[in-house]
Amino acid sequence: MRAKASVLVLSLAACALGWAWVFATEPLPKSPPIPADNPQTVAKVELGKILFFDPRLSKTGTISCNSCHNVMAGGDDGRPNSIGVTGKAGERSAPTVWNAAFLSVQFWDGRAPTLEEQAKGPLVNPIEMGMESHDVVVARVAAIPEYHRLFHAAFPGEAEPLAIGNVAKAIAAYERTLIAGDSPFDRFAAGDSSALTPGARRGYETALEMGCLTCHSGPNFAGPTMEAGQGFFMKFPGLPGSAYDERYALTQDPGRYGVTKDEGDRSLWRVPTLRNVALTAPYFHNGCVPTLDEAVRVMAKTQQGQDLTPQQADDLTQFLIALTGTFPAQTMPRLPVAPGRSNVPAQ
Numbered sequence: 001m002r003a004k005a006s007v008l009v010l011s012l013a014a015c016a017l018g019w020a021w022v023f024a025t026e027p028l029p030k031s032p033p034i035p036a037d038n039p040q041t042v043a044k045v046e047l048g049k050i051l052f053f054d055p056r057l058s059k060t061g062t063i064s065c066n067s068c069h070n071v072m073a074g075g076d077d078g079r080p081n082s083i084g085v086t087g088k089a090g091e092r093s094a095p096t097v098w099n100a101a102f103l104s105v106q107f108w109d110g111r112a113p114t115l116e117e118q119a120k121g122p123l124v125n126p127i128e129m130g131m132e133s134h135d136v137v138v139a140r141v142a143a144i145p146e147y148h149r150l151f152h153a154a155f156p157g158e159a160e161p162l163a164i165g166n167v168a169k170a171i172a173a174y175e176r177t178l179i180a181g182d183s184p185f186d187r188f189a190a191g192d193s194s195a196l197t198p199g200a201r202r203g204y205e206t207a208l209e210m211g212c213l214t215c216h217s218g219p220n221f222a223g224p225t226m227e228a229g230q231g232f233f234m235k236f237p238g239l240p241g242s243a244y245d246e247r248y249a250l251t252q253d254p255g256r257y258g259v260t261k262d263e264g265d266r267s268l269w270r271v272p273t274l275r276n277v278a279l280t281a282p283y284f285h286n287g288c289v290p291t292l293d294e295a296v297r298v299m300a301k302t303q304q305g306q307d308l309t310p311q312q313a314d315d316l317t318q319f320l321i322a323l324t325g326t327f328p329a330q331t332m333p334r335l336p337v338a339p340g341r342s343n344v345p346a347q
Helices: 002-025 042-053 115-124 134-142 145-154 164-175 184-189 198-210 243-247 292-304 310-321
Strands: 233-235 268-270
Touching (some): 042 164, 115 164, 134 145, 145 164, 184 198, 198 310
């Protein structure tokens, strides 16, 4: 009986390693899930891109979606905490918008079930874009004549297409084009043994051995594929009590508890993607960790209870760098104007 149990344990271990390999090497799809109520069209994507870059969607006309999620770079703003219309910093670091379309919930705490819902939030957040209400957002956009043509083209058949729901749908449609795969690791997983450096390959093996890819699994390295609105969350720090907790203020923010008020959700966070992580410093929800190699050490200690050797830290960092994808070219859109007058009220 004991022999059978040992065989079972070994079999389960082998299966776990096999599944880790499957999750880790599954290629990123060419396109993300598309909701039935917001099909992709060229006109909608064009409108969404214009709205994404238009700072007039903010109270002072100074902050666009791209201000905090710069698609010309890593999809974030490179700050520990983003700066909004009042000049005040937010409490959390801006997550990357690249490949966000593959996430089943949005924001660090997973409070938005879709990209559409996520797009609405910053518009009326007093620290972020600062608009008084969604009605004010719509009125600001509606005051620009060219936007009426663009909304009618993007949402044909609707009598009054210029509405906040369609603003969000258009922005989300553009964001679903922001896919950056085809990384060196993807090419390695597809059979190109020369695509990874020796250090990156050792780092990948270390990530498997340590269990890093148990949480950062799936084609987006952000957990298993789930239905929209069903988030994949993990505790961070999973093993509180290390010196990193105080050094980087890891436990000050309650995480998903702030959304649910369920004590079991304290310090629970949506698992972020590891794709393109080398481009999105500083790290973690509060942006307190400045470099990737330090973030690797923090994760090893707080999630696995391990102190990495310098070689392990360097190898893991090289592996993560090898997850940097190929980015589709982005061009700045020309924004609609209202000739002869300002579209932003004097402050």
